[in-house]
Amino acid sequence: MPCSRLVASLALATFMFCPTLHAEAPRDGDGFVPADAIPDVNLRAQGTPVPRIGRAREDFARHCQGCHGHEGVSVAEVPRLRDRVGWFAHTREGRAYVVQVPNVLQAHLPDDRLAAMLNWVMTSFSAAQLPADFQPFDADEVRGLRTQRLDSVVRRRAEVVDGLVRAGVVDSADVFAFSLAPGRY
């Protein structure tokens, strides 16, 4: 009797607070906010609209874009994502690699948000390179892959790229040109 009452009261408490929890639901983040709608002296002077940022794009911005660039293209020291990263989804090793790259593996993000962010990166930057039957990442796959750490990232990358060439996904490893040589990391 006390147990059932306790369960009931907990259920009620959870139910009552549900709207708060649901406020964390994914944001799409489409469109722009007009500059004059934002209280900021400089934005109003410039008049440039400000994009609305969805959850996955925010996670990319906070954890990746500083180096990879907001368009997925950056300096020579940072591998480009745009028109390239989707190739990795063609093989099992490639899928694993994009999760196990150290700053993805160790990102301050829970598995479900990391999966959503990876899917956003794949489809936003490199949809044309994805396999026709691309299966989005989910939290379970990401959780499993995150438990395995790569010892030498650059060497593993070279192996994965070699596998993509051998599988006929790309013609040449040059597609993945990157200035760091194997063995340095």
Place this chain on the structure above:
Amino acid sequence: MFFMQMFDRLIERMSRRTAQSVSRRSFVSSLGAALVGATVLPVLPVARKANAAEDPALMWAKRVGAQTKDDAACNYWRYCSGDGYLCSCCGGGPATCPPGSSPSPTSWVGSCLNPDDNKMYLIAYRDCCGKDACPMCNCLGTAGEMPAYRPQLNNDIIWCFGGSSMVYHCSSAAVVGQV
């Protein structure tokens, strides 16, 4: 005296009635539920969320009295996670490099609260490089900053890498978008 007796009798009658209709077990079980509830409720995600340390960007905005009008002051709302000399004090703007320096191709991204619309915005902290340091308006905001072993979330790093020069001049803060 008469009144006191009346009062005694009334209370006695009420107690007896309660004792007859309510079992001791029932009282103990309610008390138990209340005690357990009091211990369990704070562990629910809801309560944890409510008690979680306030958002660092919100805390910063409150502490410094963030404002949206003067970008040459450390408490301008976009500087919640910036560290360095304000480009606004060095001949540039909050999102533009002073003449003679150029924006780094890399930056780190934080989020700040706009105190006037109470919304969060992503801010790119982009260093302006290629010219000696401009030692004006040194400001330090640490909202959401991580230690240097999380370099993409750290602002002690000179974010000039990838550009033509690693010489740091000043720090800018561009609005990336509204979250």
